[in-house]
Amino acid sequence: MKELNKMQGGIGVEVYSRPDPKERYWDPEIETMAPEKIREMQLEELKYMVKFCYENSPYYKKAFDEAGVSPDKIKTLEDVKHLPFTNKQIERERQEAVPDLGDMICVPEEEIVYISASSGSTGVPTVSPFTARDFDEFQDYQARLFWGIGMRPWDRYVHALNFTLFVGGPDVIGAMRTGALGIWAGTIPSERLLFILRNFKATITWTTPSYAWYLGETAMKEGLDPKKDFNLKKLVVAGEPGGSIPATRKAIQDLWGVELYDFYGLSDLFGANAGMCEAQEGLHIYEDHHIVEVLDPETFEPVGDMERGELVLTTLRKMARPMIRFRTGDIVTVTWEKCECGRTHPRIMGVHGRLDDMLIITGVNVFPSDIEYVVRQDKRLTGEYRMVVYREQHLDRFDVEVEKLDTVDIEEEVLAREVREAIKVRVGVAPKRVIVLKEGEIPRATHKAKRVIDKREQVWAD
């Protein structure tokens, strides 16, 4: 991480320095650092972070003690393997055990200046806190990713991500740090967004891949040609795997006549943690901020370059709530081979699936267990349910089938509407349809019930 050099920008205003627009790298020293040097830096950071966690977080102290690892045991980078894993569930449990922010945090609350929260799959959202320095570095990191796609001061960037507790909201500040003109659109109706993109001659915007497709379709319905009637040159997509699935990539690039850049992020750690460079061959994940491990999910041994395994990340600089060996649940392939762009950091070449049964519907993480929660709570239903997931014009949708108890007297249409609304509140995205069936119509399974029928052809990258 380079120091945030400040320079005077006009009438006594401090602005962040940025590279000359001709420079390829935002942070040349870090981005092209020799791998041995990166590892040296990581070891220093890891030693510091483990000690910092041990001394400041009751959770980490207990977890490290139980695993028999004290800070002085970390002598090489490989020693990271002695540290216990964390995951989403631990994050949630600690937050519930010690309200409101949990005991994984390492700083007094007075030092926390920002929290984001992931969509509430248990009702209570999991919170990701940032100190002022964390937030500043988060924006510098986002600027590095944006610079890497070629964003420059003459670009006009329309930020069409949600600002409400969503970590992607403040990413717009990172875009502005590159010198680009930031237009804070947020999540607004598609017609309005199209108007803003067109009227302000936006050159770059960021959405989910499925929404990028939908937006293009909407433009055509309005009689516009996405290729000719807009100034868009680049699209950033994240939140769904589509940006790295060749057919989806090509469809969106052709529809808009743009270059498509895939980003990958976890709100538990940061905003976007990895992003494509202009070579568009995988997503760079920078090792000054993370230790990247790809592990066999059964043996927890590291797999080789380009072999499939679970992505496990350790944050090296986040102070408010460091994440040690966070199991992402994503099955990925990663290469450490140097990219043609000259950057030396590893690249995520594909996300190939999930270890759990999580679905990603229009950028929202959907767990069948949340649908189950809603269905089981409604006393007018039998509790049996099925989700049918399908794709309509590159947009993922799902229907939910439920059974109404014979003894209950209510119009099916009314019941369907109410269940749909309850699912929307719980999950954050509504099913396209709720189909009310009669008691016993959903096939009963003798073993594990098949709750999800996925009709989509390709969900993950090859």
Ligand SMILES: [Zn+2]
């Ligand atoms: Zn590259």
